Amino acid sequence: MTGPITTVKASIPLLQPPPWALLERKLIEVMEQSVYPYLARYTRSDGMLIWRDDQPYETRDGADDFYESFYNWALLYLLGGADHLIELAERQWDAVTQQLSRLGLVHKEYERGYDQFHQGESSIYFYFLCMADPTNSRLIERAKRFAGFYVNEDPDAQNYDPMRRLIRAPHTGSTGPRWGYFYDKVAYSWTADMEPYGLPYLDVEGVGSYEDLRDSVLAARMGEVMQERMGKGDVATNLIVTSLVANAYLLTGEEKYRRWIVEYVAAWQERARQNGGLLPDNVGLSGRVGEYIDGKWYGGLYGWSWPHGYYNICMAAIVGATSAFLVTGEKKYLDLPRAQIDCIHKLGQTYTIGELASSVGRFWIEMQQQYGPERTIFLVPYRYNDNGWFEYLSPSSVYPVSLWNMTQDSEDWARVEQARRASLVDWCEVVPFRNKEDAGHELPWLCFLKGKNPAYPEQILSESYGQVARRMEMIRCDDSDLRQVSIHHWQELNPVLTEALVQLTLGAPQIIYNGGLLMCQIRYFDVQRRRPGLPPDVAALVEKIEEDHIVVRLLNLSVFDERDLLLQAGAFGEHEFRNVQYAERLSQYPGPHGPAGYAAPELKTENRTLSMADQLLRVVLPPASEITLTLGIARFVNIPSYRQPWERLC
CATH class of the missing domain: 2.60.40 (Immunoglobulin-like)
Structure with missing residues (x-):
């Protein structure tokens, strides 16, 4: 133009600055300074994280966690934070990339091969860098190279089958499809971390419960089945790749990226239509749904059965649809996540809390104490396996809010209201907490936008300030041996928290953390x-x-x-x-001065x-x-x- x-x-x-304005500027000031003590505690002089680099790192998992420790520093710069934020954000990206290359997780500055649920969490860091510094030749070259791994421009990374319109494996990256699920030993053994998610499959001989996986023979048997069923072919979570390709399009405007996004999203839309609206979660290399799981539309990696179900399936649907809508302006692509939301809601059921407390667990017992056993609650299923739908939870507002943020259509707002009516939570309450996604306060923000929660700006900015102060104190008190800590250690202490600023200044909810673009x-x-x-x-x-x-x-x-x-x-x-x-x-x-001018x-x-x-x-x-x-x-x-x-x- x-x-x-x-x-x-x-x-x-x-003449009378409102409290929210003073708090907003103070929050920016505090966070732009908070990065210095964070870096001093957790990084070496070259920016690499202090960790056990001298020990072998024999797993595919974990690269995203390193990047996530700094993911929103460039975003704070985009919001108005000081110049040093973009300089440090670019430095830390380079340092982490070099560190992960030494560990063997990264090749050509991109992950060798892992699932997009995790890769998407680190990719958002890169997207913020590109948005903040779009003329940077190094970032442009990287963005084109990364997208090229999926547009098949790298002969060593032929991840995409253009004839069948599918990504060839659940684990992909800079070295092409990374076949199989396991890194070395093929066994799915019992661990406390994965116990809440249960069994990936119910038809493995001798494995009737998660406890059975303590047996090494049965763990190996389950591992072999997972290796076969989850080790090749496309999965719905790969829709998150569309943001990577859209990022290259936003930098260059090249038509090939737009065509790829449209082609890939359309393929998944067609599969969903043939499955009654719900996305199937797995596609074999021949293009047939359920090719490795006896024709079943469920059972793929990060699919409906295991480990999260609707939680990540709908995320992927929103990311893919957003990318296609953004590069075409055609709303038809948004029907993909709408169908997931509507289908799951239709499967919902109303329970009394007493029914749930007697059979499900501590959460519902606590709800019974708060609301009483006769209070009713509407729940929807998040997962599906050979026994049918299970894991009934309250319908999340994140998905309809993300849709409404794109369109402001009345039909998408009706989906938000649908979630509100099903909720027992006071939508105007600002709860002092932060989850991993630096989110969780969409509901009181929406009430503010609709004129029902006028104190929200001051409340969320105060809450954010308190969270930053707490994290700074946690950093000061942290006497951990950094050579032994979990790879999640640093991201849990990142003092930059941007949710409030994104909502209040940009008019947007937090991005879809698993690979979404900033839509505001x-x-x-x-x-x-x-x-x-x-x-x-x-x-x-x-x-x-x-x-x-x-x-x-x-x-x-x-x-x-x-x-x-x-x-x-x-x-x-x-x-x-x-x-x-x-x-x-x-x-x-300002009016006259003197005795007549004491008031404006x-x-x-x-x-x-x-x-x-x-x-x-x-x-x-x-x-x-x-x-x-x-x-x-x-x-x-x-x-x-x-x-x-x-x-x-x-």
Whole structure:
């Protein structure tokens, strides 16, 4: 898009800064400084994590956990954090990649071969780097190389079968399909960590319960079955690869990446249609569903049976559909995750808590104590095996919220409401916790957007500040021998927590942690510093999101300096602003000095509306000023790109 950018200038004086604005800027300040003591405690001078590098690491699992320790530092930079964040984020990516290459997990700067449920967790780090620094030639080359492993551009990594439109194995990467499930010894032995997930298969002779896997002979027998059934062919979780290819498209705009995404997602949509709407979780190398599992549509790696079922199947469906929708603008692809949500909801049942407490476990006994045994609750099944549907849980709001974030369609909001009606949780309550995904507060945020939870911004920012403070104290108190700790040790102490800032400033829920792209209503660019993110002293709050407009409030807390920023419609400029409404001051300000000027004059304003058709809007904020913008928006009308807007500025 060319031509001058529409500019509005704030004229409303900021005389009483709201608490949320002060908290927002303080949270950014605290987190951008928190990375220094974290690095000092857990990394060497070259950035590599302090760990047992001198010991052999004979497993396929774990590379993602190293990357996850720093995954959102570039995101904090994108939100407005200090310049050192992107420098450190790029340094740490390089250091971890070098460390994992020495351990044998990474080749050509990408995992040798593992499942996409895990690889997706580390890939989000790379996507944030590319979004933050899209002209970096090293990142562009890497993005094309990584996507090339699945577009079959690397002769050593022919992961994709274009004739049958399938990825050839559940474990893939820079060395091509990594056949089999196990690294060396083929046996699935009993471990406490995996006990909650039970048996992968129920038809293995002699294995009737998870406890039977303590027997080495039976563990080997189960391992052989898993090796055969999970060691080759495509699985639904591979839909997460589409983000990797979309990332290359967003950097380069090359049509081959768009074609691949459309082709691959369409293949899975067709398989789901033939299965009554539900995604089958496994496809053999011939293209036949259930080829290695007696024709069954369930039983693949990270599938419906084991270990998580709906939890990761719906994640993959959303990631794949989002990629296809983003590069085409065609909503039909979103029918794939919609079908998963709707099918699972139709299978739900209503129970009394007393029924569950008597047979399921401690969680429901605690619920009975809180609500009473006669309280009813709606549950949906998450997993399916030879005995039918099982593992009934409350329907997650994460999936319909992610869909609604993409479309703002009334039908997708109805799915969110469906989850709310089934919940026993107070949707307005801000619970002080953080899960691995740095998420979990979607519900009170949605209530705020709908005008039912006005205190939410202050509450979630305060909660976030408290979590950062706690993690900093945990780092100070950490006397662990870092050569012996779990590979999850560092990620659990990462002091950068961005959920609140993503919600409040970008108007978006947390990304799908297992490989999703950042899909948001609005982004910011600092004109004076020529970089992404909010300028210093500027606080932002997306107050409302509707299908055809959003409302955002911007404040300049500096009483000394003017701030100049660009607002972009969508994470990738995929949307377009059609008009902007705001209030303009008519009264005098600051007024006279002397005895008659102890109080500012009464504020008088009039509403202004400007028509436009642009993915960018420029906003000038004089010292101590504010402006509330109602932005009319047309969604998914532009070609998405990581391109930054500097060529549009004179």
